[in-house]
Amino acid sequence: MEKSRIDLPIGITLDRFIKSNQSQYPNAAGELSQLLRDIALASKVVNREINKAGLIDIMGNVGAQNSGGDHQQKLDLLANTRFSRALSKGGEACGIASEETESFIDLKNDGKYIVTIDPLDGSSNIDVNVSIGTIFSIYKKQSAPSQPLTEKDFLQKGRQQVAGGYILYGPSTMLVFTTGMGVNGFTYESTLGEYVLSHPSMQCKEDGKIFSINDGLSYDLVDQGIKDYLHECKTQRMTGRYIGSLVADFHRNLLKGGVFLYPPTTQYPNGKLRLTFEANALAFIAEQAGGLATTHNENILDIQPTSIHQRVPLYIGSRKMVARIQEKLRQ
Numbered sequence: 001m002e003k004s005r006i007d008l009p010i011g012i013t014l015d016r017f018i019k020s021n022q023s024q025y026p027n028a029a030g031e032l033s034q035l036l037r038d039i040a041l042a043s044k045v046v047n048r049e050i051n052k053a054g055l056i057d058i059m060g061n062v063g064a065q066n067s068g069g070d071h072q073q074k075l076d077l078l079a080n081t082r083f084s085r086a087l088s089k090g091g092e093a094c095g096i097a098s099e100e101t102e103s104f105i106d107l108k109n110d111g112k113y114i115v116t117i118d119p120l121d122g123s124s125n126i127d128v129n130v131s132i133g134t135i136f137s138i139y140k141k142q143s144a145p146s147q148p149l150t151e152k153d154f155l156q157k158g159r160q161q162v163a164g165g166y167i168l169y170g171p172s173t174m175l176v177f178t179t180g181m182g183v184n185g186f187t188y189e190s191t192l193g194e195y196v197l198s199h200p201s202m203q204c205k206e207d208g209k210i211f212s213i214n215d216g217l218s219y220d221l222v223d224q225g226i227k228d229y230l231h232e233c234k235t236q237r238m239t240g241r242y243i244g245s246l247v248a249d250f251h252r253n254l255l256k257g258g259v260f261l262y263p264p265t266t267q268y269p270n271g272k273l274r275l276t277f278e279a280n281a282l283a284f285i286a287e288q289a290g291g292l293a294t295t296h297n298e299n300i301l302d303i304q305p306t307s308i309h310q311r312v313p314l315y316i317g318s319r320k321m322v323a324r325i326q327e328k329l330r331q
């Protein structure tokens with residue numbers, strides 16, 4: 001007999017999940033948990049702004065001041081402000097680097113962690129009601145607690161991440177993250193205002209049938225190996241799927257099995273995506289879910305960054321598909 005709704009449990013909320021897993025981080029003293037909660041809270045505010053974005057025109061707010069005296073901001077800048085504020089108020093993070101700003105911010109407190117964030121990724125989709133995302137990484141500060149932050153604190157290998165995650169603002173909003181103990185996905189229940197565990201222990205299929213690349217780049221691809229791989233995908237009648245929002249493309253492939261490619265092109269000889277703000281967090285998640293993320297010849301997580309805004313070629317998703325790309329590139 002079908003259960004009535006009242007009999008169905010709500011499930012595990014993000015807060016409860018974080019609390020019950022806190023013992024996994026013996027040296028974290030709750031700060032990491034609080035940091036994740038701060039990010040989750042900011043994402044709820046950003047989610048609200050995204051949801052009402054389409055209404056702003058009819059409500060006559062564009063170009064005007066809102067009741068609080070703030071000028072209407074573009075969503076990506078607004079997301080940047082929301083996340084930066086949430087992280088700076090908490091005290092657990094002592095520094096933030098954002099894709100939206102040139103340099104990092106030293107919050108000048110004694111927090112243990114630094115955060116790198118792409119507050120709203122998928123810029124071409126922001127104004128057209130298509131899925132977009134937030135990507136974040138958490139690292140431990142490397143310089144001594146009493147010392148000011150330096151750029152070096154932000155130039156850590158992806159493998160040094162304490163946590164990595166993303167928020168997908170799609171038909172439903174999801175928070176997916178890892179602290180190195182597997183990957184868990186939470187779906188936002190807007191009437192409760194809570195993220196609820198909906199995808200425990202996420203696993204990426206070893207192989208898949210979806211390849212995701214901007215096909216418009218075909219004539220600008222630099223590597224014959226990539227051209228050959230794409231040809232192979234097509235001769236094998238695989239499915240091409242490309243949203244143009246990294247988080248959304250990655251998330252679909254994580255659930256269904258597939259690979260996402262952003263190779264070097266004539267316009268972007270090092271690829272378009274940023275190591276610190278985009279590739280590392282997703283690579284950490286991919287690997288924790290059994291997938292893989294590489295450049296042409298290196299695991300993304302093993303790259304020593306040389307600058308905060310460094311770009312890298314990115315091949316990420318099902319392990320066998322990424323390995324096949326590597327093979328083609330070596331031929």
Ligand code: AHM
Pocket residue numbers: 120121122123124214244245246247272
């Ligand atoms: P952005 O940081 O300006 O938003 O650019 C990153 C986005 C990714 O979300 C997406 O994978 C890629 O750019 C799409 O690029 P393209 O339009 O060249 O296909």
Ligand code: MG
Pocket residue numbers: 099118120121122278
């Ligand atoms: Mg971006």
